[in-house]
Amino acid sequence: AQKVTQAQTEISVVEKEDVTLDCVYETRDTTYYLFWYKQPPSGELVFLIRRNSFDEQNEISGRYSWNFQKSTSSFNFTITASQVVDSAVYFCALSKETSGSRLTFGEGTQLTVNP
Amino acid sequence: DTAVSQTPKYLVTQMGNDKSIKCEQNLGHDTMYWYKQDSKKFLKIMFSYNNKELIINETVPNRFSPKSPDKAHLNLHINSLELGDSAVYFCASSQVWGVTEAFFGQGTRLTVV
Numbered sequence: 001a002q003k004v005t006q007a008q009t010e011i012s013v014v015e016k017e018d019v020t021l022d023c024v025y026e027t028r029d030t031t032y033y034l035f036w037y038k039q040p041p042s043g044e045l046v047f048l049i050r051r052n053s054f055d056e057q058n059e060i061s062g063r064y065s066w067n068f069q070k071s072t073s074s075f076n077f078t079i080t081a082s083q084v085v086d087s088a089v090y091f092c093a094l095s096k097e098t099s100g101s102r103l104t105f106g107e108g109t110q111l112t113v114n115p
Numbered sequence: 116d117t118a119v120s121q122t123p124k125y126l127v128t129q130m131g132n133d134k135s136i137k138c139e140q141n142l143g144h145d146t147m148y149w150y151k152q153d154s155k156k157f158l159k160i161m162f163s164y165n166n167k168e169l170i171i172n173e174t175v176p177n178r179f180s181p182k183s184p185d186k187a188h189l190n191l192h193i194n195s196l197e198l199g200d201s202a203v204y205f206c207a208s209s210q211v212w213g214v215t216e217a218f219f220g221q222g223t224r225l226t227v228v
Contacts, residue, residue, distance in 0.1 A: 035216065039156075045205060045219035089156055102148070102171060103217060105158040 002027045004094050004106035012112045013082055021077040021109045023092030029053075034068065034075040035093040035103060045091075051075065082113045118142050121206050121220040128196055129228055136191045136223045138206030144218075145211050146170075147189040149181060152203040152222070161204075164189055196227045 003026040013019045025034065036048040049059060051068050059066045063080045079086055089110050093103040119140045128134050140147065149161040163171035167183040178194045189206060203224050207217040 037219075042221075043203070043224075044221045045158075045207075047216045047218060050216045091158065093158075102160050102163050103150075103158075104160075108156050108158075 002029075002032075002094050002096065002104045004092050004104055006090075006092055006106035006109050008109045009107070010110045010112070012114065014114050015084060016081050017113075018078060018080050019082050019111065019113075021079075021090050021092075021111065023075045023077065023106060025073050025075065025092070025094045027094060027096065029096040031096070033095045035095070036066065036075075036077050037091045037093060037105075038088045039091065039108070040088040048077075079111075082111075084113050084115055087111060087113045119206055119208055119218050119220040121204075121223050123223060124221060125224050125226075127226045127228065130196055130198060132196050133192070133194045134196060134225070135193070136204055136206075136225070138189045138191070138220055140187055140206075140208040140218075142208055142210070142218065143187075144208040145186060146209045147183065147186075148207040148209075148217060149189065149191050150205040150207060150219075152205060154202070158205070162189075162191075193225075196225075198227050201225055201227045 005024045032053045034051045038046045038048055056068050065078045067076045089108045091108045092106040095103050122137045146165045148163050150158050151161050152158045160173050161175045162181045164183050180192045183189045203222045205222045206220040209215045209217040
């Protein structure tokens with residue numbers, strides 16, 4: 001069975017602070033994929049990144065960066081110099097190769113960035 | 116143009132009624148899904164369709180019946196609505212039945228009273 005754990009239910013920071021959202025996953029598959037999605041207050045789900053289990057390189061996209069470590073089964077997400085518009089619920093998700101984009105989601109982390 | 120669109124955005128109805136939620140994607144994707152987000156914001160897959168064929172039914176009650184008239188549409192019909200069906204329902208699509216990113220609609224907030 002697959003499982004994704006986001007232990008941080010809520011995080012509150014002040015604008016311009018860096019913040020890291022933790023994601024720990026469990027799977028017995030050797031090939032799997034990890035995702036991050038953002039759900040702003042307006043409610044839609046926005047795709048941020050997909051990473052496959054073969055690629056442990058860290059990724060940076062503007063103020064966003066992701067740290068994938070198979071040794072600790074973690075796929076953490078860091079926002080540098082946070083902004084108020086980053087306030088949202090962030091979901092980490094996992095999919096195995098044979099199940100298409102059927103995603104197993106974590107519980108989500110509510111990030112609030114205060115001015 | 117909206118890539119994955121759902122209608123309606125809000126739906127309030129009484130227990131026992133039957134209702135439908137429509138979903139359309141204009142991305143040319145082969146695969147479509149329904150997810151349910153409960154009051155605690157937990158997201159769970161309900162159905163997966165590939166090329167109009169049901170691939171996965173995640174032990175959803177029979178009262179929920181998805182229908183895919185073509186690859187671009189996946190509708191969700193719910194019979195005999197119950198209070199516990201209140202949730203946000205998301206439609207999503209992905210390019211192929213492989214692991215590619217899924218793109219989500221804006222969600223339909225269903226409230227059963």
